Amino acid sequence: MAGEELIQRWDTYLSKLKERYTEIISQAEEPLKEVIENLQFDNVIIINIKTGLQNQAVLQVYQKAEEGWGKMQGEIYKSGKLFLIKQEAVKLQTLREWLDTEFMKFEVGLFARAARKILENVKQHINEKKIHRCTQCAAELPINIYSFMAINLKCDSCGAVNTYQPDDRIRALEYYVIEPLADEYALEPKLRRDKDKNANKESFRMYYTYLMEHVPEKREAYQRTLDERLNNPFFS
Ligand SMILES: [Zn+2]
Numbered sequence: 001m002a003g004e005e006l007i008q009r010w011d012t013y014l015s016k017l018k019e020r021y022t023e024i025i026s027q028a029e030e031p032l033k034e035v036i037e038n039l040q041f042d043n044v045i046i047i048n049i050k051t052g053l054q055n056q057a058v059l060q061v062y063q064k065a066e067e068g069w070g071k072m073q074g075e076i077y078k079s080g081k082l083f084l085i086k087q088e089a090v091k092l093q094t095l096r097e098w099l100d101t102e103f104m105k106f107e108v109g110l111f112a113r114a115a116r117k118i119l120e121n122v123k124q125h126i127n128e129k130k131i132h133r134c135t136q137c138a139a140e141l142p143i144n145i146y147s148f149m150a151i152n153l154k155c156d157s158c159g160a161v162n163t164y165q166p167d168d169r170i171r172a173l174e175y176y177v178i179e180p181l182a183d184e185y186a187l188e189p190k191l192r193r194d195k196d197k198n199a200n201k202e203s204f205r206m207y208y209t210y211l212m213e214h215v216p217e218k219r220e221a222y223q224r225t226l227d228e229r230l231n232n233p234f235f236s
Contacts, residue, residue: 003081006072010088013068014095017061021099024057025106032110036117041169043114043176050107058099065095101191108187111180119177122169136160148174149217174215182210204229 001009028049035045069092076084132143139157147166154161186206192199208226212219 001075001079003079003084006075006079006081006084007088010068010072010091013072014065014091017065017068017095018098020064021057021061021102024053024061025102028053036114039114039117040121041118041172041176043111043118043180046111046114050110054103054107058103062096062099065092097194104191105187108180108183112184115177115180119173122173122177126167126170132164134158134160134162136162146170146173147217148215151217174218178211178214182207182214185210201230 032049035049039045069089072088073085076082076088126145128145130145132141133139134141134155134157137155137158137160139155141153141155141162141164143153143164145166147164148171150163150165152161152163186203189196189199189202189206193203204226208222211222215222
């Protein structure tokens with residue numbers, strides 16, 4: 001087979017694999033809609049679905065590309081145009097990057113959709129107007145029900161210290177809602193991180209800033225983690 005013909009065949013093969021990816025993801029949309037609609041207070045089922053889809057849409061599709069590349073290499077050897085090996089191998093890498101990027105966008109979007117649904121559910125089940133009273137003197141305590149850690153609060157009237165334990169569903173918002181929404185917020189620079197060194201740091205900064213704003217009780221811990229990540233030579 002002539003070089004031109006080989007290249008064309010390889011390009012067609014790779015673009016069909018991209019189509020296959022797109023097809024798998026769009027076929028998942030309807031069932032996913034229903035799953036999200038039926039979520040309650042966690043996203044465990046979404047994690048399982050994501051793993052399955054990643055396997056099917058990314059790993060298996062890429063495996064097909066590698067198989068095709070094996071055949072392509074054989075044809076290139078037969079054609080004697082060995083320079084094509086280096087030239088065309090790049091396209092395999094490009095496909096891998098494309099699959100990973102597309103799936104990252106899909107995954108982050110999926111978890112953000114689930115997060116919004118879970119938040120809606122929690123808000124419906126939490127009584128935001130409930131009055132919290134001091135266990136000693138029954139004075140009203142200024143409790144922020146969207147707290148993520150147990151807090152000790154001194155009563156203004158009698159001085160007794162009251163411990164407030166946030167509702168488990170509210171505590172869990174940190175993992176099932178706020179982190180996925182932070183991922184969504186920090187996605188744009190993350191998608192550029194392979195080509196732009198600063199983008200990775202920008203993404204970390206945005207991610208942790210979002211967490212600090214929404215989980216103020218853990219601001220210091222998040223700030224420490226962010227500083228560690230920004231100063232880690234591995235990431236710079
Ligand atoms: Zn009191």
